[in-house]
Amino acid sequence: MQPNSSSPSSSSxxxxxxxxxxxxxxxxxxxxxxxxxxPNGNPGAAAAYFAAAAPPPSAAGAPNGTAAFGxxxxxxxxxxxxxxxxxxxxYPPPPPQPPHHHCAPHPPPPTCLRRLLAAxxxxxxxxxxxxxIVWLLLRPRAPAFSLTSLALSRVAxxxxxxxxSASFDAALLAANPNAKLSVTYFSPLASVSxxxxxxxAVASLAPFSQGPGNTTTLAFRLVVDDAYVGPDDAAPLKSGxxxxxxxxxxxxAVAVFDRGGWRTRRRVMRVMCDGVQVVFRGKNSTxxxxxGPPRQCDVVL
Numbered sequence: 001m002q003p004n005s006s007s008p009s010s011s012s013x014x015x016x017x018x019x020x021x022x023x024x025x026x027x028x029x030x031x032x033x034x035x036x037x038x039p040n041g042n043p044g045a046a047a048a049y050f051a052a053a054a055p056p057p058s059a060a061g062a063p064n065g066t067a068a069f070g071x072x073x074x075x076x077x078x079x080x081x082x083x084x085x086x087x088x089x090x091y092p093p094p095p096p097q098p099p100h101h102h103c104a105p106h107p108p109p110p111t112c113l114r115r116l117l118a119a120x121x122x123x124x125x126x127x128x129x130x131x132x133i134v135w136l137l138l139r140p141r142a143p144a145f146s147l148t149s150l151a152l153s154r155v156a157x158x159x160x161x162x163x164x165s166a167s168f169d170a171a172l173l174a175a176n177p178n179a180k181l182s183v184t185y186f187s188p189l190a191s192v193s194x195x196x197x198x199x200x201a202v203a204s205l206a207p208f209s210q211g212p213g214n215t216t217t218l219a220f221r222l223v224v225d226d227a228y229v230g231p232d233d234a235a236p237l238k239s240g241x242x243x244x245x246x247x248x249x250x251x252x253a254v255a256v257f258d259r260g261g262w263r264t265r266r267r268v269m270r271v272m273c274d275g276v277q278v279v280f281r282g283k284n285s286t287x288x289x290x291x292g293p294p295r296q297c298d299v300v301l
Contacts, residue, residue, distance in 0.1 A: 134262055138178075138180055138181055138257075138259060138262075140178055140181050140257040140264060141177050141178055142269070142299050142301040143174055143175060143176050143177065143183055143210065143255070143269075143299065144174070144175045144177060144296075144299065145172050145173065145174050145175075145251070145271045145273075145297045145299055146172070146173045146273075146294040146295060146296050146297055147170065147171070147172060147173075147249060147273040147276060147290070147294060147295040147297060148171045148172070148173050148217070148294045149169070149170065149171045149289075149290060150168065150169070150170045150171075150247065150249060150276055150278060150289070150290035151168075151169045151170075151278075151287070151288070151289045151290070152166050152167070152168055152278055152287060152288040152289070153166065153167045153169070153286065153287050154166055154167050154286055155285075155286045155287070155288065156286070157229070161228075162228055162229055162230070162231065163226045163227065163228060163229070164200065164224055164226075164227050164228075164229045165224055165225055165226055165227075166223075166224045167221060167222070167223050167224070168192045168201060168221065168222040168223075168224070168247075168249075169219075169220075169221050170190070170192070170219070170220060170221075170222070170249050171217055171218070171219040171220075172217070172218045172219075172249075172251060172271070172273075172297070173215065173216075173217050173218075173294060174210065174215070174216045174217075174218055175214075175215045175216075176210040176211070176212065176213060176214050176215070177213070178212055178213070178257065179212050179213055180212055180259055181212060181257045181258065181259050182209060182210065182211050182212060182257070182258055182259065183209065183210045183255055183256070183257055184207070184208075184209040184210075184255070184256045184258065185207055185208055185209070185210075185253040185254070185255055185269070186207050186253060186254040186255075186256065186266070187204070187207065187253060187254055188204070188205040188206075188207065188208070188218075188251060188252070188253035189202065189203075189204055189205070189251070189252045189253065190202070190203050190204075190205055190220050190222060190249070190250070190251050191203075191222070191249075191250050191251075191252075192222045192224075192247060192248065192249055192250075193247070193248045193250075194229060194230075194233035194245060194246065194247060194248070195233075195246040195247070195248050195274060195275060196248075197229070197230055197233055199250075200224050200227040200228075200229065201222040201223060201224045201227065202222070203220060203221070203222050203223075205218070205220055205251075218251075233245070243279070243280060244277045244278065244279045244280075245277070245278050245280075245288065246275055246276070246277060246278075247276045247277075247278050247290075248272070248273065248274045248275070248276070249273040249276060250270070250271060250272050250273065250274075251270075251271040252268070252269070252270050252271070253268075253269050253271075254266050254267070254268055254269070255267050255268075255269040255301060267301055268301075269299065269300070269301045270299070270300040270301075271297050271298070271299055272297060272298045272299075272300070273295055273297040273298075274298075276290055276295055277290070277292075278290055279291060
């Protein structure tokens with residue numbers, strides 16, 4: 001009796017000649033790129049760029065049914081999107097700027113020079129303060145002058161050329177009102193004129209000094225030789241019948257006040273004795289004199 005082929009024992013005792021092989025798993029994405037979704041929207045199916053293709057069926061002679069090495073196949077590149085257009089907005093050019101003149105800064109002065117300048121300025125300030133204090137303590141006052149006498153002699157006037165020749169003898173009384181200061185007069189210069197004309201005689205006098213509270217008489221002679229005299233000033237001289245003539249006697253000098261080692265700066269002093277009436281003694285007289293008490297003079301210092 002023939003064995004039944006459909007019995008379970010026979011089927012389990014003899015396995016099939018070719019076992020059924022399972023398909024290999026899908027390859028991993030190549031070069032680390034993420035998998036792209038499939039066009040049909042199936043999330044289970046994915047393919048990467050340049051992914052390895054599935055190996056072909058087992059070739060004859062491959063041991064244990066292993067697949068051959070896979071080869072890379074080209075996949076379409078992703079769609080190219082052009083960059084958005086860039087709009088260039090032109091800006092107006094900046095307004096022209098005026099040229100700037102850059103001056104190099106001056107280097108600071110050295111320390112020694114600044115100290116020297118500070119010392120000089122301090123010395124001047126101290127000297128000025130000391131002078132001012134001394135001036136306040138001493139308080140120099142201008143001297144006083146008065147005309148004590150004035151006489152004309154040898155008066156000769158020529159109407160043809162309006163010239164005058166005469167001698168003027170004057171005396172001034174100078175008083176120093178300072179009780180602590182002495183006064184020295186340098187380059188004194190005396191002049192005489194008929195008011196209000198220019199001087200007709202000028203003479204230089206010798207320098208002199210006055211102690212504190214001193215009074216000095218300064219006498220001098222001025223000689224006029226063929227000096228021009230205007231018609232108005234020479235009217236009393238033309239008539240020859242006497243009369244009075246207005247005379248100006250002036251003195252100019254450089255005055256310095258001193259006390260011991262302290263001395264003031266030089267000051268120009270002007271003494272003006274104006275409007276002195278000189279009266280002739282008689283008709284056709286050649287002499288005239290100032291009659292009256294001493295005449296106080298103006299002093300400008």
